[in-house]
Amino acid sequence: MKLNAVQVIDAFVRLGGTGEAAQGLAISQSAVIKSLHQAEHELDLSLVATVQGRLTPTPEAIELMRLARPALGSLRRARHEADMIRVGMADRLRIATVPGLAHSILPPAIAATRLALNDSAAVEVIFDHVRDHLAAGDVDLAISYGPIAIDGLLDVVLKRCPLVCVLGRPHPLAGLDALTHADLDGERLISYGPDGVSRSDSFQAALEQAGLTDRISITVRHTDTACHLAREGVGIAVVDGFVISSGLTEGLAVRPLEESPLVTAYAHHRDGAPLDRAAGILLDHLAGAAT
Template identity: 65%
Template sequence: MKLSSLQVLDAFVRLGGTGEAAQGLEMSQSAVIKALRLAEFELGVNLVTTLQGRLMPTPEAQALTQRAQPAFAALRRARHEADMMRVGMVDRLRVVTVPGLAHSILPPAITAARRAIGDAAPVEIMFDHVAAHLAAGDADLAITYGPLPDEGLRNIALQESPLVCVLFQTDPLAARDEIGLEDLDGRRLISYGPDGFSSADSFQQALTKAGLAPRISITVRHTDSACHLVRERCGVAIVDGFVISSGLTEGLVVRPLRASPAVIAYAHHREGAHLSQSGQVLLACLMERAP
């Protein structure tokens, strides 16, 4: 089966249709359909069905791609590496993180690191699926609310922060110096949802210890989403205090949560894996900001 047909089949099932696959692969829809028909001929399996006038994956196509996910993931990584080679980013530092920390502690550390190494090293920042990226060797350094349970990883505590409340300027609670749990009774609360890769996520543990986890009404992945919701007066955002340095709270009010448990940011890299000079410098910059 041709490599191009495998890529098309992966995109077709993953994105849910020929039009979506064509858009994702930046090719014509007719080329996608032709590749799928060729794959059907080569495999002897029906991969495409028509549902309400649209070409959709068959159960056989879905089962096939589910079993072949490791191969498809390897293909996507190879294609990504080829793209990076084409734009001259072969020797880049690959950093994977979660959106909350990408908005706060990571940018100033990258700025400091690039000053230290003469702005010479290219950097690629990736989001989510942190453990999978590390396991596959797709990332050199990770930053999360860990720790991560993988025994093959180093978990390095970087910085601690309490939970804070982000409020609209006219919110009555904005006049308080700090906010207690009782002040949030009856309020719609916005916060990050569980990340799905670490049972020891320090942010979720802080929410749980504070008694707020079951009271969250709106979950988001990105800090800017939480802040935009506050601007639209959808509720009070409960995030970590790292957000204060991000600039995302401009025009809003940030107040500490009284007696808040600590949220801890961690860096991770694989034991025994060589960390490049730029990775070592970035890790040192992250650690310098730690208390």
Template identity: 30%
Template sequence: MRLRHIEIFHAIMRTGSLSKAAELLCVSQPAVSKALAHAERSLGFALFNRVHGRLQPTREAELLFSESQKLHANLDGIRHLARNLALQPEGHLRIGCLPSLGLSLIPPAVQAFRRDFPRVSLKIQTRHTEELLNALLTRDLDLAIALNPPARPGITAVELGRTAIVCVCPPDDPDARQPIDLAAFLARDWISIGSTDPLGELIGNALEAQGLDESVAAVEAQTWYVARALAARGIGYALLDELTARSGAEPVAIRPVTPALSAGVFALWRDGGMDSQAGNAFLDVLRAPFA
């Protein structure tokens, strides 16, 4: 007997008629009658006798029904679990992000996600962009968050939103909150974040486009939050994404940059790898601040 045959047989045994079994299963009576006939042909014996228009279970049907009760209970358990997973996903998500996003975007996202999905455990790792891409391909991560990541075969990249590039200044900067152009920025002592990662490359391209790429930084700090900490101490000015600029504990002044620059915040996963309810729910939480 096929599983569908067992389901229909069980419904007939419970209700005592084809019409009521069809109503219970939300199908037509002819469909139930056809499935029952097919089941009986497959078995080689009758499950019901037709007596005065009513179905009378055979001895074989009584024996099968006793065993099918156990299977039906298991099926009910599976349906119940499926409903619960739709409403309250369970499982484990391994999430990687840039170190700066681990201090800015990720904590509130985790807080919101855990409030709605407390039964999903999370593992958070901070890595640089190339390490994140490699970890996705080797299945060490389920999901990664990065700024302007390079295209990589086998990786799906979806932009969640954009973050402005801003000038991070010492907290006592006299022109705090006033826009600053790139030439004025370079006229100060400035802190570079290098050009080996996507954000550094974006800034380097902007300086080159204005013919300002010959200027030498006072300090090069290839870690973004180190650059922020140096700016907070008055060592110089730094160009950073706004998420990083606003995430540190030490006070800084943050000034808009002209012309405006921005970086995309991307969610990354292995092609075909984002197939869980929990993973898609976490993506929704990450999108919320950019909505």
């Protein structure tokens, strides 16, 4: 099976038509059609059907591309490894994170790890798809808001903390020592959407338990966006208390949410093989930074 053919089928399936695939691949439509027919012949599969006068991917083409995803991903990873060698980062600490934790507990832990390794550790931080990256061996360590709980991966509880409210200092509620659920009535709330990775996302569970899930008007991916919007006076950011250990709330008022459920930060790594030194140090610092 030729890579070029797979790339053409992929574009055809993803974009839904031969014209769209041609545009996406910057080749002519006739080249796309020729390549698809050639692939049909070589693979002995039906890939293209005419439906209501339009060339459309068949169920086989769609299924083939679903099955080809890991193969295309493996090529991307190999190219990425080569890129890392080229920029002198062949030996690096690779971390996957959900956006909510990326800018709170992670940066100080990375800084402390690099310090412990005499500034010699190259670090690659990858966002999202934490479980997939870990399972594929793309990363050494990952952090998220919940256990991944799949075979071969180990979940480590780092620390728990309550939800906090971040608001601009001029905000009338900034004068209070702590905010209650009732204080937040009528306020525009900013928070994270589900991370989409954890089996149970402790941040979303805390929001739910606090009765705030349906009250969020603006969802963001990153803590700094939430803090920035609060600084602009757009609303009150309801985030996890880990944010206090970062510099993101400088110039802002951070108030505890009374009777807040706890949010848990987790680290994850592959089970069986020992963590390499840099990852071990980072894990220690993550646990420490969260306390």
